[in-house]
Amino acid sequence: MNDVTSRNTRKRAGTAAVLLAVVAALGLLSAGPASAASRGFKVHNTSKTDLKLEAVKSVPTFVCNSMVHCVETHYPMDFEGRPADGSDLKAGGSDTWELKYGFSIFGGVQYAADIWYGIAGTNATVEYKIEVYSTTNESSCKVHGSSKYSCTAEGTKLTFKD
Numbered sequence: 747m748n749d750v751t752s753r754n755t756r757k758r759a760g761t762a763a764v765l766l767a768v769v770a771a772l773g774l775l776s777a778g779p780a781s782a783a784s785r786g787f788k789v790h791n792t793s794k795t796d797l798k799l800e801a802v803k804s805v806p807t808f809v810c811n812s813m814v815h816c817v818e819t820h821y822p823m824d825f826e827g828r829p830a831d832g833s834d835l836k837a838g839g840s841d842t843w844e845l846k847y848g849f850s851i852f853g854g855v856q857y858a859a860d861i862w863y864g865i866a867g868t869n870a871t872v873e874y875k876i877e878v879y880s881t882t883n884e885s886s887c888k889v890h891g892s893s894k895y896s897c898t899a900e901g902t903k904l905t906f907k908d
Contacts, residue, residue: 784826784844785883786902787876789835789861793895793908797835797863797872802828805858805875821858821877822846835863835906847878855879863906865895872897874904 791797804820827844835841848856858877865872870891877884885899898905 783848784846785878787843787845787874787883787885787904788902789841789843789863789874789904789906791835791837791839791906793906794837795895795908796837796866797906798866799829799831799833799835799841799861800864800871801862802831803860803862805855805860805877807855821855823857823859825859843876845876845878847880849880853880865889865892868892870895872906874899876902876904 802823804823806818807821808816809819810816824846825844826846827842829835829841829843833841843859843861845859846857850856855877856879858875861874861876863872863874864870868891870889872887872889872895874885874887874897883901885901885904887897887899887904889895889897894908896907898907
């Protein structure tokens, strides 16, 4: 084999490798959320007070074009398992929330939900915000209307306490 033939063979192999990489990248870009994939967030009621699931809301975000014009929208919200609306979370019990997740090479929140429980015998509520990224889980919580109770949110572990 002469030098010209050898160079052409290497050039074709290099071109094929680049094309294969481009096709793989396009496949990842066009792939939607994985089906049957969820992350389990668990709410533990360690208090002596029952909770009642009042609402599950989508989490707002904004989409902007060149930071000139922004439109409010919401993160996707979909579950593979969750408690029924109006269900009770007894003192000492727990609820599991299976929030779907997907993968994006661009990062960011893939799915999110805002969960509201009413605190029995009060007008107070506890709010848990759960967010799923491609490779991590984030959460936060806040008790509204009472200083007697508190909550914690650490990844997929959520608690409510006296």
